[in-house]
Amino acid sequence: MSPRITLITAGRILRQLLNDRRTVALILAVPALIMALISAIMEDSPEMFDRVGLILLGVFPFTIMFLLTSITMQRERTAGTLERLMTTPTAKMDLVGGYAIAFGTCAAAQTGVAAAVAYLWLGLDTAGSAWAVLLIAIATSVFGMALGLLVSAFAATEFQAVQFMPVLIIPQIFLCGLIWPREEMAGWLQGVSDALPLTYAVKALQQVQASSDLTAEMWGDLGIVAGAAVVATVLGAATLRRRTG
Amino acid sequence: MPPDAPAPPAVTVERLVVERGGRTVLRDVSAAVPTGSVTGLLGPSGSGKTTLIRSIVGTQKVKSGTVTVLGEPAGSKRLRSRVAYVTQDASIYPDLSVKSNVAYFASLYGRDRRDAAAAIEAVGMHDHAERLAANLSGGQKTRTSLACALVCDPEVLVLDEPTVGLDPVIREELWAQFHGLASTGRTLLVSSHVMDEADRCDRLLLVREGRFIADDTPAGLRSATGTEDLESAFLHLIRAQDGSR
Ligand SMILES: Nc1ncnc2c1ncn2[C@@H]1O[C@H](COP(=O)(O)OP(=O)(O)O)[C@@H](O)[C@H]1O
Ligand SMILES: [Mg+2]
Numbered sequence: 001m002s003p004r005i006t007l008i009t010a011g012r013i014l015r016q017l018l019n020d021r022r023t024v025a026l027i028l029a030v031p032a033l034i035m036a037l038i039s040a041i042m043e044d045s046p047e048m049f050d051r052v053g054l055i056l057l058g059v060f061p062f063t064i065m066f067l068l069t070s071i072t073m074q075r076e077r078t079a080g081t082l083e084r085l086m087t088t089p090t091a092k093m094d095l096v097g098g099y100a101i102a103f104g105t106c107a108a109a110q111t112g113v114a115a116a117v118a119y120l121w122l123g124l125d126t127a128g129s130a131w132a133v134l135l136i137a138i139a140t141s142v143f144g145m146a147l148g149l150l151v152s153a154f155a156a157t158e159f160q161a162v163q164f165m166p167v168l169i170i171p172q173i174f175l176c177g178l179i180w181p182r183e184e185m186a187g188w189l190q191g192v193s194d195a196l197p198l199t200y201a202v203k204a205l206q207q208v209q210a211s212s213d214l215t216a217e218m219w220g221d222l223g224i225v226a227g228a229a230v231v232a233t234v235l236g237a238a239t240l241r242r243r244t245g
Numbered sequence: 246m247p248p249d250a251p252a253p254p255a256v257t258v259e260r261l262v263v264e265r266g267g268r269t270v271l272r273d274v275s276a277a278v279p280t281g282s283v284t285g286l287l288g289p290s291g292s293g294k295t296t297l298i299r300s301i302v303g304t305q306k307v308k309s310g311t312v313t314v315l316g317e318p319a320g321s322k323r324l325r326s327r328v329a330y331v332t333q334d335a336s337i338y339p340d341l342s343v344k345s346n347v348a349y350f351a352s353l354y355g356r357d358r359r360d361a362a363a364a365i366e367a368v369g370m371h372d373h374a375e376r377l378a379a380n381l382s383g384g385q386k387t388r389t390s391l392a393c394a395l396v397c398d399p400e401v402l403v404l405d406e407p408t409v410g411l412d413p414v415i416r417e418e419l420w421a422q423f424h425g426l427a428s429t430g431r432t433l434l435v436s437s438h439v440m441d442e443a444d445r446c447d448r449l450l451l452v453r454e455g456r457f458i459a460d461d462t463p464a465g466l467r468s469a470t471g472t473e474d475l476e477s478a479f480l481h482l483i484r485a486q487d488g489s490r
Contacts, residue, residue: 008353012338012341015341015345016338016340016341019341019342020340079334079336080332081337081338083299083332083336084330084332084393086303086304087302087303087304087328087330088325088326088353088354088397089325089353089355090353242303243303243304243320244304244306245264245266245305245306
């Protein structure tokens with residue numbers, strides 16, 4: 001693995017994204033607009049918006065980076081560029097690292113805009129710092145990126161890649177505490193929820209909500225998200241084969 | 246090595262057997278590609294040309310046999326900046342410009358912008374350098390893909406049907422360029438399914454149904470088969486092979 005080639009790869013992926021102006025506009029604007037919509041819906045209950053809006057700041061980059069990575073990587077596999085890269089000095093971890101840096105950067109920009117709108121304009125209120133929210137959102141997005149990398153190996157087409165979202169992403173969103181408090185779920189559902197990494201991203205965000213300090217519990221939950229991102233990345237990298245049949 | 250001793254072959258294939266999708270695609274083939282020459286790999290579509298090429302660049306799983314390139318096992322790490330591969334379908338990024346595509350591969354090989362500009366010039370794409378690859382014609386994509394390989398100034402250049410669908414003038418220029426590279430000691434292996442390109446090669450490997458039916462110079466092939474044009478020579482060899490079954 002070479003840091004130089006990893007950065008070159010990240011640069012190439014970002015350039016691909018930037019060449020697609022409409023996608024860039026959608027990535028940056030849509031989460032902010034949805035935050036505004038949610039805030040309007042919950043106009044009479046700002047505490048509710050504080051809870052839901054904050055969780056959404058973690059859920060958006062997770063979902064979007066999953067989609068972007070699974071499609072970009074699926075294209076790379078079927079267009080032959082992956083095979084070609086495997087004959088160049090690019091190591092598998094350079095490619096995976098490049099994806100993580102590129103989509104992590106993208107998530108930072110997306111969360112930056114959405115968080116700015118939420119905090120400055122929609123009156124989102126947390127006891128802890130917005131920077132902690134940004135950090136959690138980036139770690140969660142890298143986990144989404146890694147899941148995307150993984151599913152790209154099992155998708156023969158872009159259409160199939162997108163179909164993995166209801167399988168891998170939506171259950172995590174439903175069970176993470178966004179639509180229903182975890183404590184009020186049936187015991188077995190709480191058990192499932194405990195096994196899903198997005199749950200810990202939400203718990204970390206709730207720590208930022210409740211406490212003005214960076215609590216040990218928040219770092220622990222963030223550590224679990226980061227660990228899940230690393231495991232998924234390694235599994236995703238294992239699906240990249242230099243030699244195929 | 247004494248100065249006038251012949252250089253060892255750049256590529257040696259020994260008793261190679263490859264299976265794809267449960268079928269034997271290369272059946273115990275052996276051949277050598279001499280250093281500093283243009284070797285043509287000719288055969289009908291489906292005969293196994295791409296499979297052999299993939300074995301040489303190290304992206305094909307092989308059942309048995311060995312492939313040695315520049316003294317190293319095919320696909321080994323040290324070969325990755327010395328061997329370049331141009332895939333049959335242009336493996337470039339459609340959402341990047343010609344310039345960005347070539348610059349990306351240039352930087353993977355540790356080359357700079359000037360090398361990238363020279364490679365674009367060499368394939369006659371300098372007037373289209375800023376265009377997105379998605380908007381190019383088939384031939385222009387092929388040339389861009391070729392530039393992405395030329396930019397590394399490889400010792401061994403493996404090209405899978407690089408001249409399909411190209412303008413005759415550009416085809417002429419590319420062949421002149423291939424010979425120019427060979428005269429500086431580079432080794433080229435160029436596949437084609439049209440026999441009219443055979444005469445442009447220093448050596449020919451004729452492949453049919455996963456077996457080599459000839460490994461000779463164009464002149465040698467003519468005299469061995471007693472035919473004037475190489476198309477008839479190929480037919481002659483096929484009939485001889487079918488007759489001996
Ligand atoms: N991915 C694959 N899986 C299974 N069989 C394949 C695959 N690719 C090619 N083949 C088969 O291998 C044989 C040789 O193919 P190929 O090497 O692509 O031939 P050529 O390049 O000479 O047209 C063909 O019979 C083809 O159908
Ligand atoms: Mg082929």
